[in-house]
Amino acid sequence: MHLIKERLGLNPLLVTYNKYFNSALGIRNLANLRIRFDCDILVQNVNPVSVRKITRATLRQFGSIYWHCLAGQTVFPVQTAVRYGVPLIIWGAHQGLEQVGMFSHEHEVEMTRRYRTDHDLMGQDPDMLLSIFDTLTEDDIWQYRYPADTDLHTVGVRGIYLGNYVRWDPKAQHEQMAAKHDYRGAAFARTFDTYDHVDCYNYMDVHDQIKLYKQGYSKVTDHACREIRHGRLTRSQGLALVQQHELAPLKHLDKFCEWLGVTERSLQFILDQHRDPRYWTQTQPGRWDFHGESTRLDAASGYNNAPIDIGFRGTDRLAFDGDGSYITVGKGYP
Structure with a gap:
């Protein structure tokens, strides 16, 4: 939006699809975007x-x-x-x-x-x-x-x-939006990136877990590869971050089960059907061993175990100022 409105001088019509997994922080960021740039917006429900x-x-x-x-x-x-x-x-x-x-x-x-x-x-x-x-x-x-x-x-x-047409660097772009237009981020358990997908409770939670089941890697690997390409991480640091985050437990599974109308055990039964046997082995009922690519590499090679800080800052919570429930239809902010 900064590029479109302030640098190119266009007056776009904003459109967005309501995914129904909305976080209060995401609703706040979207409303703030619309207000800051003074644009009309259409929402599909x-x-x-x-x-x-x-x-x-x-x-x-x-x-x-x-x-x-x-x-x-x-x-x-x-x-x-x-x-x-x-x-x-x-x-x-x-x-x-x-x-x-x-x-x-x-x-x-x-x-x-x-x-x-x-x-x-x-x-x-x-x-x-x-x-x-x-x-x-x-x-x-x-x-x-x-x-x-x-x-x-x-x-x-x-x-x-x-x-x-422009150098695409999500970290730099989010930081610019935070500094100039008060974009807010939040910390996730399953990645170090505090900017991407803060609008959704499920993307970096249940959805990310399913990706790990099916593909043998999760979103934190995508984030680490991106930061390596931009020169902010070494390969060994990236691998260490992947191994730190990719098996982190889910925090919002209960919300999704309540929304979908299923129990956690029922959902897990369905999810287990989609595990790729190349990366998962069932050792006993309900217990699985993960052997994805990240488990086959040595994270210690060339890495001294020092804390890794590449500057991602997430100062808010997905719930923002609410109770942590899905926001079905956002009323805007403030």
Whole structure:
């Protein structure tokens, strides 16, 4: 927003998808952003009953509690552009460029339906969730459908990524937003990054645990690799941080179980079905040994066990000034 509004002089319409896992701190940051930059904002609120049904289905079918968030976040801006005749969508970083190296800046990659389906949605279009063996209906999934190509062509919608044009450094950018515009961060148990995803109770909690079950590594590995690329960590320091955080216990599992309407034991039974046997071995009922990549490397090599401080500061709590419950619909701040 700082780049778009203050440096480029644009007056954007902000759009966001309500994931329903909102933290009070996230609601505060979003309201503060809107107020500071004096922008209008549209929020998409899908029927919470449908969101729960979708989450149960995606969790059972392919082990994701975040499919609806990814689907909503990647389609609502496109639907809004078509609805209001806005030809340009400006996204932040492209994951395939900033995180995994699928693309180079030189490719100037733009938003596509195919990338959304294949990668953001794990190959699962909304209509693929419908099944005679499930309870999802047309009324549950229609808001997650991508607009037709004819509609996109009529409006001339294009989606570009700022990461193609400016050096993308999340730590430096968050610190600039904190200093100039009072962005707030919070500490997590499962990573050292105190800026990313403070809007959500589940991303760095249950969702991150599922990633570890399925992929053998978690978000702290992504964060460590990013900081190594930016020269703020050595490889041995990064590995030490990964081993310190990746198996940290969950703090907000009870909230998710209450929201979904299941017990923790029932949820764990479903999650265990999605553990990759390359990284997990069941030693006895309810007990698993982890042998992911981080366990096969020596963190001590080239590292003197000194405390690692690369400057992440999280001075607030996700609950901010509330009781720690999900914020279904935020009223803004102050």
